[in-house]
Amino acid sequence: MKLLNKFSVLALSAVLLFGGAAATEAKSTLKGKITINGSTALLPLTLQATKEFKKLHPGVSIAASGKGSVTGPQAVKKGIADIGACDWDASVDVPGFKKFDGQVANKVAVIPFAAVVNKNVKVDNLTTAQIKGIFTGKITNWKEVGGADADIVVINRSFGSGTRVNFQMKAMDGVETVKKESNYKEVGSSGDMKTNVSSTPNAIGYIDLVYVSSDLKAVKINNVEPTTDNVINGSYKVWSYGYYMTKGQPTGATKAFIEYVQSKQFQDSSLKKMKFIPISAMDK
The missing domain is CATH 3.40.190.10 (Periplasmic binding protein-like II)
Incomplete structure (x- = not known):
């Protein structure tokens, strides 16, 4: 009887094995x-x-x-x-x-988006008005928003970027960014944004949350942290x-x-x- 049970288990295993293989094969057609x-x-x-x-x-x-x-x-x-x-x-x-x-x-x-700064920047929160001021060139020094006395370096995405479109619409109330003659650079991808902000002292930019890592800092916007939970609960609007x-x-x-x-x-x-x-x- 025990032998029969062993054969039954083996038979059932074979059915499951070949049945699973058949299902996989069906998926691969x-x-x-x-x-x-x-x-x-x-x-x-x-x-x-x-x-x-x-x-x-x-x-x-x-x-x-x-x-x-x-x-x-x-x-x-x-x-x-x-x-x-x-x-x-x-x-x-x-x-x-x-x-x-x-x-x-x-x-x-x-897709959640975040304003990001170089790790040497001591600012942890920016208001919508301050972000607009920075990206339109009206605010040019970190001391104007509670940081150190240092020129702000703006890293922007080039025209045609969806991240740029959404950041302007959701974090800047639809206001256009403004090119500056100095301390300004445009980049063509999220990866380039991450590289430039993380490697440029006093830099600020914006990026989708998936690219945020320990080599740069995501700042709060209007005292709300850019997290997936805050997007879902409705408190963070930049997405x-x-x-x-x-x-x-x-x-x-x-x-x-x-x-x-x-x-x-x-x-x-x-x-x-x-x-x-x-x-x-x-x-x-």
Whole structure:
């Protein structure tokens, strides 16, 4: 009887093993090629999702790059990308950018943004008025906002950045940043922003929360710390949805990839670990 039970267990194990293999094989029948371009704020999410999705669907090849939000829908319009990652809904007009007709905005994440300073800066909090003053050139010394007597170095994102669009709209009440002749620099990506602020004494910039690490400091805005919890509870206002723009409704491998990024499996695991926020947390 004991021998029979052992055979039963072995048989059941074999069924589970081969059943699981069959399920995996079923998942891997999808084939195709996906090209993704656009937002550098969303790039860490895209790269992580790509890694996970390709394990499930090895027959799908994915090429992902980031050059700024506006390049995403532009690449989709030109037919050189299947997905345009963008930090705003590019299917409607936003300040500075006309809508991209015929494109569908697929919501994939909530992106918190933060004002960041070099670690030598002793300021921990800035008001909306102070941020506007700094980025419009009216405030030029840290002592004017409670810091040391040192010239402020402004690091800005170049035109076309979704992070720039959202920071201006949410942290500066829609006021445009102003170029200065000195102590001013523009950079083309979130990675470049992090490098420049962390390596430039007295610098200030802004970046999405996923890029914030110990080599720079995120400051409070209006005494509210930039955290995912504060975004969810409504006290921190500098955030946006991230979108995957497609030409019409997505199909095939592109549709499957977007659905994976939107899935509870990805949203509640990898996405949250990277300091993005699941779309379900705000879509209530």
